[in-house]
Amino acid sequence: MAAYYRALPFANGLPSWEPEDAAWHGGPEPWPPQRTPASVEQLERMAAADTKDESFHPIATFVDGRCVGASATISFEVTVPGGRTGRMAGVTATGVMATHRRRGYLRRMMQAMFDAALERGEPLAMLSASEGSIYGRFGFSPATYRxxxxxxxxxxxxxxxxxxxxxxxxxxxxxxxxxxxxxxxxxxxxxxxxxxxxxxxxxxxxxxxxxxxxxxxxxxxxxxxxxxxxxxxxxxxxxxxxxxxxxxxxxxxxxxxxxxxxxxxxxxxxxxxxxxxxxxxxxxxxxxxxxxxxxxxxxxxxxxDNLWARLLDVPRALTQRSYLTPGVLRFAIGDDRMCRANNRTWRLNADGPMVTCVPTDEAPDLTITLSALSSLYFGGMSARHLAYAGHITPHADGAIGQLARMFWTDAEPHNSFGF
Missing domain, CATH: 3.40.630.30 (Gcn5-related N-acetyltransferase (GNAT))
Structure with missing residues (x-):
């Protein structure tokens, strides 16, 4: 565990976020403040707490027996549209040592964490992005703001x-x-x-x-x-x-x-x-x-942006929330390279007492990227803006409007603390 922590920036007194003014920081100075590297005693206390925490799932990358990368997921419940809660894997504490970056280790850790989350029955992953350019390639996209x-x-x-x-x-x-x-x-x-x-x-x-x-x-x-x-x-x-x-x-x-x-x-x-x-x-x-x-x-x-979302199991995630406007929507996904079972055409039916989402051979009303669907999941993003940006392609008249009406929520989604 000590080697695991030393692969993480915060344990070494290194920046773990962009040194910019942050919307969750009330002071006038740049955030985050400089940290002091963790002592041996602090690392031991962290290890003792984390190994007892059943919701904490760490993962690490080893090269020649040396830990060079680390991350973790935390099992949460998150409130979804309709007032129910859904299971979610919160990705946190992520870093690869500067000497071993650009070699695909982060992608392999992400894949392993996605696979493990699916085995635990968590159809959704979320994180707070330290840099806006890192996590989009893994399917994450902004879902809430601060x-x-x-x-x-x-x-x-x-x-x-x-x-x-x-x-x-x-x-x-x-x-x-x-x-x-x-x-x-x-x-x-x-x-x-x-x-x-x-x-x-x-x-x-x-x-x-x-x-x-x-x-x-x-x-x-x-x-x-x-x-x-x-x-x-x-x-x-x-x-x-x-x-x-x-x-x-x-x-x-x-x-x-x-x-x-x-x-x-x-x-x-x-x-x-x-x-x-x-x-x-x-x-x-x-x-x-x-x-x-x-x-x-x-x-x-x-x-x-605050939390970024990533659907791991599209049908399970979509059926655990409700929809403001009833309807039926057929949509195709074809760009998910990490959870390939999501790549097909789905029929989402929210026009009755029970929401269903099943594979279909019918022609899709629209094609949507996995990241765009993840952004829309909590109902706070604009389907029209995503379509304008090229993330959604309509194949039927009124498809974008139907998508927007079904997924929208009032008030805007928000979460009050990070992880």
Missing amino acids: TRWELARHEATLLPAEPDPGTLELVDATQARKAWPLVQADVCAHRVGELSPLPGRWDGLTDEADGTNGPLRYLTHRDQHGNVDGIANFRLPWSPTTDHAGILVVESLEATNPVAYRALWGLLIDFDLTKTVVAAGRPRDEPLRWMLTNPRAMRITRQT
């Missing part, structure tokens, strides 16, 4: 609303660790694209300071019956310059209903002795904008 937005406190006025029957409370990390699973469970049940958190997801919450960033603060909302229905983690980082002083950074905020959502934001956007509110990793269709007297006050300052 934004970073900010607003000036003096512009942040909420529209009038009924009085809040609940209460807000600043709590410590111990209380936050208890509150987060309760709120997140409700969020997962209703938000397409959200991941079901693994055990221990919030164990690291602490009241200790993090360098000059200061400690995380925790704000909860309880309804009139005393039940927690919203929570936010935020920071008040110190800055050596006046340009970045007085910023309140919201690292995460979730609520189970509009009343709690409005109450949490109402306090955070009018926090004493602050000038600017920054929120990172937020949905593109943040409802807060429509609660402001001046919707322009909320300015999106960064945006990036």
Whole structure:
């Protein structure tokens, strides 16, 4: 395991992401920060935890007995259109040593991970792409997005609303660790694209300071019956310059209903002795904008793709979700070089109580690339844009419109944390 970790950039203090401003980073400086190489003790602790984790599936490449590449999948449940959850293999912690790149080792690891995921009954793979040019050749394509937005406190006025029957409370990390699973469970049940958190997801919450960033603060909302229905983690980082002083950074905020959502934001956007509110990793269709007297006050300052999707088993993946508009669609796939069973014409029938997707000898209504179908899976991408870009070729009148209507979801898919 120590050799496995040393093949990964993060364990060696090397960049594991492009050193750019990221939409899930609330600060003004480039992300990620420089890391210190992991010590022997840290590697041992990581190995002890990972080998006990049944959801963690590591894989490595060895050349002459030396580990030169590593990756892993994590077994998740993800909420799909219709509110059900589907099994998903989350690809993570991927790297090939600089001395052994461009030799096909990453492709061989990907193939082995896809095969293993299919054996476990996981018809879908997802990842966060460190570079946009790497993972498309394996069939992955953007499926969800994240934004970073900010607003000036003096512009942040909420529209009038009924009085809040609940209460807000600043709590410590111990209380936050208890509150987060309760709120997140409700969020997962209703938000397409959200991941079901693994055990221990919030164990690291602490009241200790993090360098000059200061400690995380925790704000909860309880309804009139005393039940927690919203929570936010935020920071008040110190800055050596006046340009970045007085910023309140919201690292995460979730609520189970509009009343709690409005109450949490109402306090955070009018926090004493602050000038600017920054929120990172937020949905593109943040409802807060429509609660402001001046919707322009909320300015999106960064945006990036978040999770990339890849269908491993097309019929199983398509039948575990539902479709907003009933219909029948025949489509052909012919470009999947890694899961070749997907290459044929399929008949998707969502016109009854049960969704089916079976092979057919009928003429297809359209031909679609595997990556385009993967992007459309959660319902947040445009079928017309993908067709315009050449990823979908219609063979029947109205085929693109039918595809768009069937796969679209409202609201846009989003997931709140990475892996």
